[in-house]
Amino acid sequence: MTDAKRARKDRTIRQFTPPLNESPYSERDFSPTVRNACLANKTGTVGLKVSKMIVVGDVSVGKTSLVQRFCHECFDRDYKATIGVDFEVERFDILSVPFNLQIWDTAGQERFRCIAAAYYRGAHVVVIVFDMMDPYSLESVTRWHEEALRENNGQVHLFLVGTKKDLCTKQQYVEAEERGFKMAQQIKAEYWVLSSLTGENVNDFFFRVACITFNEAVSREVQDMELKSKKISVSSGSNLIKLNKPGDLDATLNDGKCSC
Template structure:
């Protein structure tokens, strides 16, 4: 049984197709202003300098320069696809819901296949969107969920800090997701949830193991609690900022001698790659 992904784009005008093709925003003039609590003016700090993608204090100078030019035009948008993977019941849906709604949802329903949400930001004065693909953790839905892995700019691997086995399984989830993506162009995040449920001793032990794994797989580590909200907004702001920076730097590298104002534009850089390979109808039975 398959449920079509839920799309909540906060009144965005979008076009998307069933087979895993990402939505494309057609015109910034049709969009309402970005909410004040989604405006990013500085690079958010990492959770731990010992387990970060980088520890610099601010955005790359070339990114800042490109944004200064683009702020005058405000014509186009940047989009990044983010997939969220991990064992069933580790808190993937609650994590996303807590950030989007600012409250803990006790009555959430388990994800069937994949759900989709769009979160709008303004980074250094430039509109930016995160496509958050919340995938099911049940084994029987892996085939469905994996069709949406391709074309990710960031992968969030979630584990339950009160469940050591979910951390052990994190490596396999990452391996599955990376089969559909280029390792050199994807940012990785290892996120421990349910921080509030762990005892101090357990928290220290699990966190040590998680940081060792994050170093091994070259992922940035975070520990959060969807119930209390601890670290959730900081984490997603960090994801948005780093994916935005990576997208702009990639465009700068490809642009050659083009002007900075041409660098930030509406783009789904790997639209062709985002089209999922069709699976046989009985692959997930």
């Protein structure tokens, strides 16, 4: 494995990252099935485990800054609107198994929404971002939520993320936190508050996403392998008549052991 393909040391995960707040997702640790499978190296082929994450929200709420802070450890104060969709891949090493998190950063402008919507399909995670300093961006969350679920039949993990915590006064933070938490409960999403400028909670958030999606992917793979194994076992145990020679069928019929 080359250095370019190896996960960074700070992307190595051995313990499950807990939620920041009350969460609709019960996972607090990797399941025993997942740990045993990874320990025994029974998690499928050598190929990477991959999960797709879509980041959506109104224009200028901080979607790109969030992604750039995690992927490149930088913060650009000069705002540049995303055109269409940007794409990043972050490599992790989780329980000694390689894992890729595909991060799709979508444009918030209305004119690009039809383009971005095409990338929602097949997503494992939808992250809806709002600006804690902009109450109107929180009001748009239900629209983004409905659109994302319409493209994925509701089969995704949902996260609601409030950005620009560093800009809030104490009172603004308390008010925005209360509204954001209520919205998260309404759409059944896990709620996070962070700052892309300072980096507060950014790594923990992405690690939490990686842990949940990895745990689900390996669990599903182990279940599929067990199901295939049972089917093979049932098939091999079927009662079949084996004919070794052409005359065997006549002999069997004459003995009265087989009838039509």
